[in-house]
Amino acid sequence: MAQTAGEAVVRKSVRVGVPVDRAFSVFVEQMETWWPAEHHIGAQPFQAIFVEPRAGGRWYERDAQGNECNWGHVLAWGPPHRVTFSWHLGPDWKFNPDLAKASEVEIRFTAEGPSATLVELTHSRLERHGEGYEQLRSMLDGPNAWANTLAAFAKAAGAL
Amino acid sequence: MAIFQKLAKGPMAVHELAGTLPVSRPAVSQHLKVLKDAGLVTDTKDGTRRVYGLNPEGIALLRAHFDRVWEKAMSAFQASAEQQPKTGGKHGTDRRRSRRS
Numbered sequence: 293m294a295q296t297a298g299e300a301v302v303r304k305s306v307r308v309g310v311p312v313d314r315a316f317s318v319f320v321e322q323m324e325t326w327w328p329a330e331h332h333i334g335a336q337p338f339q340a341i342f343v344e345p346r347a348g349g350r351w352y353e354r355d356a357q358g359n360e361c362n363w364g365h366v367l368a369w370g371p372p373h374r375v376t377f378s379w380h381l382g383p384d385w386k387f388n389p390d391l392a393k394a395s396e397v398e399i400r401f402t403a404e405g406p407s408a409t410l411v412e413l414t415h416s417r418l419e420r421h422g423e424g425y426e427q428l429r430s431m432l433d434g435p436n437a438w439a440n441t442l443a444a445f446a447k448a449a450g451a452l
Numbered sequence: 453m454a455i456f457q458k459l460a461k462g463p464m465a466v467h468e469l470a471g472t473l474p475v476s477r478p479a480v481s482q483h484l485k486v487l488k489d490a491g492l493v494t495d496t497k498d499g500t501r502r503v504y505g506l507n508p509e510g511i512a513l514l515r516a517h518f519d520r521v522w523e524k525a526m527s528a529f530q531a532s533a534e535q536q537p538k539t540g541g542k543h544g545t546d547r548r549r550s551r552r553s
Contacts, residue, residue: 326533420516
């Protein structure tokens with residue numbers, strides 16, 4: 293579906309050279325191996341990220357001291373093809389428990405071969421984070437915002 | 453948010469929005485205020501009525517933020533998924549090891 297200029301949706305897809313069940317399991321069971329480490333919600337960096345494997349389950353991080361911080365909830369659980377989360381983190385990376393202010397992240401896993409999986413991510417209803425927009429604007433205006441992003445990109449690109 | 457969806461199709465006045473939604477006009481006004489304060493909608497005066505529309509800059513900033521987050525996360529996910537399975541998971545056991553394909 294074409295994306296219109298005003299639509300508050302982000303879509304990403306990636307092909308991974310692994311079976312669909314491994315792609316699903318790395319996504320939900322080993323999230324700490326790939327989630328960008330600087331995007332932690334708690335005061336300390338996370339050591340592990342957990343997804344409780346059921347609709348209504350918690351999605352949270354835990355630091356080395358055992359402190360837990362909620363990220364969101366599992367809205368739909370359909371291993372190994374689909375999982376949907378509520379996303380309670382505005383651009384300020386603060387957790388807002390209000391479901392009406394949460395956006396939604398849906399990830400679909402489609403087998404394209406024995407070791408080929410298409411992973412499609414749709415992050416929708418972003419307008420619900422409207423109240424975080426002011427922080428976002430000041431972040432983007434800050435001296436380090438773009439410099440940090442570009443540095444992280446260069447590092448990731450160099451590692452591929 | 454239904455108001456946001458309606459405005460995505462084109463600018464509307466408050467009473468027009470309220471007429472198409474199962475909520476009261478004051479509720480529509482309140483939602484519009486939140487969206488306006490957030491910079492996501494703008495209003496312009498058209499004669500005696502006020503017309504609300506999406507602020508393309510506000511939406512674009514929100515999208516750009518999440519686009520960058522997921523671009524980085526999905527690249528890292530791809531790299532992690534294609535690595536050899538590690539021994540020992542975060543729960544002290546490797547749940548994948550017990551299964552052979």
